[in-house]
Amino acid sequence: MSYAGVQMFMEKLNQLINCYDIPFINNPEIIIERPQFQLLYAELGSMIRTLFFDECQDLHEHEGVKDLKKRFTYAAEEAQYIVDLFLSNVHIRNIIPQDLPTFEDVNPSLNLDDVRKSFSSILKEINQSASVQRTLNQPAQISISRTSLESERLLDEIFVGFDRDFELIRGKLVEDTKKIDVVSIVGMGGIGKTTLATKVFNDGFVKYHFHVRVWVTVSQIYDKRDVLIQILLPIRAELNLKKDVDCVLHEKVLKNLDFERANDSQLHELVHKNLMGKRCLIVIDDIWHIQTWDKLKLFFPNNNNGSRILLTTRLAEVAKHANPDGLIHRLGYLNTSRSFELLCQKVFQGNECPEWSIKPGMQIVENCHGLPLAVVVIARVLAKDAWNEMFWVEMAYRTGSYIVSDENGCLKTLALSYNHLPLHLRECFLYFGGFPEDYTFQVQRLIWLWMAEGFIQDAGDRNLEDIADSYLMDLIDRNLVIVANRVSDGGVKACKVHDLVRELCLQKAREEQFILKLERPLSKQFSIITTSPSKPVRMFTNKDLDILDYDHIPTQNLRSILWFSYFTSLSDDIAKIMCSYVLLRVLDLQKCELNDFPKAMESLVHLRYLAIWISSKADFPDSICKLWNLQTLVCLSYDRKVLPTNISDLVNLRHLWSYLPSNEAVGTQSFKKPFFLPSIGKPMKLQTISNVELGDGVGNFQKCFPYIKELTCTTYLDKQNDFKPLTDLEKLKLTSLHRIIKSAAHDNPKGEPSCGKIHITFPETLKTLTLVDCRLPWSDMSIFKLLVNLQVLKLHNNAFEGSCWNTDEQEFKRLKFLRLERLNIKLWGVDSKSFPCLSQLEVFNCLDLEEIPLETVEIPTLKLIKIRDYGHSLGESVRRIQEQNDLGNCDIKIDISMEIQVQF
Template identity: 30%
Template sequence: MADHDAESCSSQFIYDVFLSFRGSTRCGFTDNLYTALTNKGITTFRDDENLRVGDRIRDTLLEAIKRSRMSIAVVCQNYASSAWCLDELVQIMECSNKGTKRPVFPIFYHVDPSDVRHQKNQYDQDMKKHESRYGKDSHKVQAWRLALQEVSNLSGKHCKVHSYESEMIKSIVEEVSAKLPPEPLYIKHPIGFDSHFEAVESLWNIKSHNTICMLVIYGDGNKTTFVGELFNKFRHQFQAAIFLDKVSEKSRSVDGLENLQVALLYEMGVHKKPKLGSTLKGSSDIKQSLRNKRVLLVLDDVDDTEQLDSLAGGGDWFCPGSRIVITTRDANFLNNQVLDGFKIEKYCINEGEFDRMEALGSNQKQDKVVEEDMVGFENIFNDVTKQLKENDSRVDVISIIGMGGLGKTTLAKKIYNNEVKKLFSCCVWVTVSKDYKAKELLQSLLKGCGLWESIKGKDISEDDQKSKVQKFLEKKKYLIVLDDVWEPEVWDEVKCVFPKNNNGSAILITSRNDGVANYTGSRSYYPPLLEKDESWKLFCKKVFKGGECPSVLESIGRLMTEKCRGLPLAIITLAGVVGKKKRLTVEWMRIMRSVIWYLAKDNSKVTEVLKLSYDSLPQRLKTCFLYFGIYPEDYAIPVKRLVQLWIAEGFIQPPEIGISDGLEVEDIGEEYLNELVDRSLVMVAKRRSDGGIKSCRIHDLLLDLCISENRAEKDIVFCTEKDIRSLGNFKSCRLSLRGNDLDSFNQCDHSRIHSLMCFWKYYDIKNALINVTSFDSARILDFGDPAFGLSSQAAQNLGTFIHLRYLRLHQDPYLENHCDFICFLANLETLIVEENYDFSFELPHGIWRLKKLRHLEGWLRMTSKTAPPDMSKEECLPNLQTLQFVFFEEKLTMSSVVNGRFPKLRKLGLARDFGSECTEHEQLQGLHHLKNLEKLKLVDFGELPQAHEFPSNITKITITTSAFSYDCGIRYSYLNTLGDLTSLHVLKVTSPAAHRGDSLRFAAGSFPNLEVLHLTSMQVREWILEEGAMPSLQHLIIGDYDLDELPEQLWSLTNLQDVLVFAPNPALRNSLQRVKPKNGCKLILKRRDMVKMVMEL
């Protein structure tokens, strides 16, 4: 990707100089400096102090820095007291540290540079104030400290108290004028030749100051655009840079060569376009001006040696380290010429040459990358190479899938360049990339096969080109690598060219999108994030080049690498940052405090790679992905809650009537999340027993990307107790609240808050009261996890928030008696009353009027007073999806409550009320009326209905009983009744108070479609599994059992994949040592201390 800050591209500089200063210096020194710069003809940006109000002006200032060729920082005594100035300085230093290396000229005005560097005296006081506001370890404060240190190490001017300011300003203007970098060329449509720039850079060895290199670029490609971007990219590394275009055309006009010489001298600042009199005089002047500076000289479109002699002469014209680039249409130009003092390199820019380079890759370069960057993934490497070696029949398609920066391409290169490559008669590497074009992809294959030259320039159809590739590969054993495939459609474009010659050929695909692997039907490998030790190994390889880390730095270094969360690209980038610093504890500590800031800077390769994944998302997924920015770092996000929030925000629209086929918005939301997981933007933290995603996480660097993208729109605001009072400065927003300062929160204006998510830092606020008074436009209120209360005023006001879609709060005595406000929330879709063991929540009678309610969760009591009235189906809760957990008190039963009132209910949780006047069986009667019920949770029920009394579509049943009462233990005979449920896929039973000594018997033919079985904390002595029971079982988890052995029939189940046993007693452990599972089944034991032992027997 082209460097968008190389200024060659979409935008030119507007200003020569950006002037950063504190208001206290405005009337005096800064005014005089500004005037002197302007009089010198230097366009200078200076902001108007009266305009420093609001973020829009701040953005204007930061943009002005980006559009300035250099910056001057007037660093005075109270410079650090201003957050504005510090933000400016961070941006200035970022622009200075980027590839363009824009100069920064510091002026230390009446302040000692050492005070700035070490933040002493007034600087110490000011920075401590910032720390108290933003937090000592905040990225913002760390960035400010680093910027101050960096600017204090630069060469500038120290203006002392009694110095002559007029003389000082005159000297400053002269130095600034000399240091102003050359303006970049304006290129309307930049192409982005980054990979080719690397090749050029290796040819002319730009870092060497001992040689003078001339690079001749020839061919029929777009040479002018190429050298223009080359000039913009590298010009900052020279003391002077000159670009002369159309040399051939201009030299043929009257006095053409002399005019070109005048232009060159003018760019060097030697003449104001005088008449030279002759080209000989011009050559002499040019030689004199060039010999004392490292120069980049570009001569575009040269076709005659006379032009070269007049403008570039010989090596004695130039200072060592200079580079001369000429473009020509003549491939033989300079072939027979001897130019003293020049090292001459030639480079072809034919389009085909570049494409072939991309198609085949540079093996020499690949090998280097592999050796340095390959850590981890040994198992995948060995598996794939083994597969390639042993396959001698079908065509294998193998996919390596993972997030950007994980090392997929590096792993593929190691496989491609391994000795296994010798087994194939044709090997082709094709880089597909995000913005691929079918025609270019086909051309890359043709070039990789060596077929391009024979058809180049001929009128051959695309189908005929595909046919040529297919015929070429037909009798060969081939290895094709398709690197960086973004979409499944790529496979449709190329699969027809790969013949099924059954000789062990292979196609290796790398992608960020798991959908690609699924679409191609390939065997997939998913490289994991690196472990801590692997991360440290990779870091040390890059920083110490095979050496060892000093012991005094190791603990700091390991902490730094841990913050990369195992992402190889992040570790390599961090190593690049650290490698440029001195190996001192203080230097490493500074970086360690702000690792994510270093990695996520605008010019970071990490940000660039990760943002590509974000940019490729359709808009519907972009919105959902950015919502992850509302969560704290390393937060395990419950998927159920996340989808409910997306729905409440309006991100997910219901399917069109007539095509939904039972599809609900929750299903669409889960599909969106699966897409983000497939695209390697979201990580699975925990899966449900049915294979669905239960909770997820997002890598810290992707979280930072979410935050930065949201910050641009000021959509999500992050607030702590330190700055919560600043809410009034924000527009309507989604507020992610961190901290525990409820007093400040209660006093602030809530009217701008669209959504509130609380992530309280501490749990010492349980006696505090939330007092929300003005959430007029709020759609989401989530008051977090600690058990605090609602004030009476808050409860009254909540009933007026008519836009509210999602409400999550906590049970407390006040809520128990003042919950009628819920009945007035006509748009409410999700109500969660979080568990508090001291109280259950009695549903308000009017809740049945909430026609839009989809999810109702908590420990919910239902009495004859609060039960739904005997009303028609039209007056029930037509959209309710989830209802849990419900206690039926008095004479209420499931049958009396359901009665057709919840036609869409999918998930139900019932808790036994020991004070009920009905039996357990009576309480559960009526379940069969819930035609769409899929998941059922039962708490403290020891008896179960007959199979025909369960809904026919039920797929998952979870039974949990308390350890405190023998009466609530499950009776094992009732489990047998569940064996006739043909749709049941998951059964989970936890019953520590079960009837000790009972036998557990699963009859022949029972549980025909059960795939997952969890049996934990049960006092069963014997488990009998008759032949033909559970034929579809794949996963078995058992734990805290009195069993001495597992049934022998279990190991004959052909679909069984794994058996996980928690805390086996000695007898069971001994019996398992003798077991020999079949069909690749894994037996896994976990002790009580959760230390995992895996026995693949």
């Protein structure tokens, strides 16, 4: 259990102690145990304050403290296990019908005596151990042992695939600016940062341009003395080639200086003297800490003569700290052709590769996924029998296993990044290992899963979703996670991990017995899990199998089940499974089409995340609202599901999400809403609602959803749609359903925007707005200029009607993204002052639109125009803008294509 997991457990205890609006908690069997819950809550809080005074402190602390933390988390896991089993017992006895299977292992009592003895023993050791007390009362020091960079240097011999990167870095280093500048190369381990820096360092023009060149390798440990000596050694070597008087004097000093006996002050002074007045290139290779940079930069004088510092690092935050305004060059993966070129260079040493090697060679490099170090590792294996065609064919099918098994290769290099992760990121990172190869993670869903698993640490005034998002961005900045897709406002929509990073996650997760991954049928006698029953285990599988047939799967400690492929067997035994694994927190059955909503779902009182696919026309039973721990509810269905009116009993529900299965016709997805919420009894903590049709009983949005941040809903536009009181709302997608629209004009108070005859108000907090089928007049577009924070505006499917939109008197101060899709607009008058921040314009399926006005060229921030399925006249206008590009009058990327012919 992590620190965040203990926090989540304490939050549950707090609800058990103080919450009075949840029927389950007010059960007499639970109320009578509140004194035990209170005592446990206090003991956990005391232990946290003692042992986790700074959860983000460096990992390399006193061994005694690490051992005490480990024992504490084991005891906390045991306490949570006992409490959860007790709650399940109470819940099942009260709600499960007699004809359903029972869970024999449910604990009928709440006995926490052994747990408290463990806490007392730990506190006693803390008080008696002077060394532990010292560690807890002083900041931890960095003491990571230095790791060699042999695997990174495997790349240095042959330089392939970085030509453009090389030209960019070299050009920046030798440009004619006097002030000292910092240039950074950032990328994951094995991507070739050191290789590129070496190429630049040894370039002939760079040698000529700089008087002094110094290479310093820092790695994960900072040793001031070692760095000073690394600087002085190459200076001594270069001084041996100089004959002027000053150099001779410095040479004598260096030659006579015994590095072993000299103190740090002498070394520092000598560094300063030898760098002062010279144009220097300092390469700082493999730097890991901001604090290290702050110490290193003191050694390098600003001679105001064009000196440069070149950093290589895996951590974007280090590069940003060193020079926020400088060049930070992210090194990307090699494409297939470059990878194959590198492979052949390494294997055949400049000789032409045989034709038969192309097909298996291409397959080999595809398996390396663009990581240069992986290509080099496999090239070393191929070089042993380079001209054997059968060997190449065999390697094409076994590339991954050779790379992973290389003792000094990829995983060892990547493991440095894992070892450097702070505690609060480790479980989030390991979680990637359970998912299938090449899996694309939808960021929103990933964050919800992290929260449900208990990985996110509470930080007081920040909500858990924002904290989880910062965790993900940290992993991206550490080059462990790849951005796969971005949303319109520039945020990350989807992400991936490199196959080798996933392999590292899986390897570490198995070592920690953090996940159980079933990818093929297993022998019933094969035991995988040997942990105590209280240790949470997560099961990931992409196989259609009956998990009840595998006795190695632990009943007590299985907390998560996630399936990734379509299957059928679980449908038949769903009731048995749910009654067997009553401690589940995460249940993802999106690939299992269930015939009905399973009654046994009610037994999973600890569920925090539920994703389910229901094919029948049955609605949700009211009893689902007894799952009071539920944070996220996701439903797939072809048919509309009516949500129970007592859904507000789900006091912890934060995200309500529904969508159609992927094989549903695309053309209907915008209109069919799987969820229908007729009414709501009391306010909810919901932050996200997606694809929900709101009934007349949900008219007061502020009363029903006071904390809503993202809302995708369908509503009738003849009723009051007052979103303005939702002061947390940032993203809104509104789809109209039309009833008889009243024609009477509606008067609005000054400053309160409305949409013509249809009354809609919006909060100023809104950043993203999508309107679908609202059929508003273009004259009402002026209301959006009041939304001062609006950055993304999408108008779909006749959101506005009319042949002409003139923006002359309208200003969208912060709008960065504008999409017009399936509108009947013909003429569009643009004033460049109306869009001072617009960077991307998209026009899709607007077949009547005659042109993109040339005035758009005058928008200084516009970088991209995307056109899809256009008429002839519109195409000609885009070509005129392209001509302006060619003449150098603007720099706008044009992306234009005809995908489908749409009939109106």
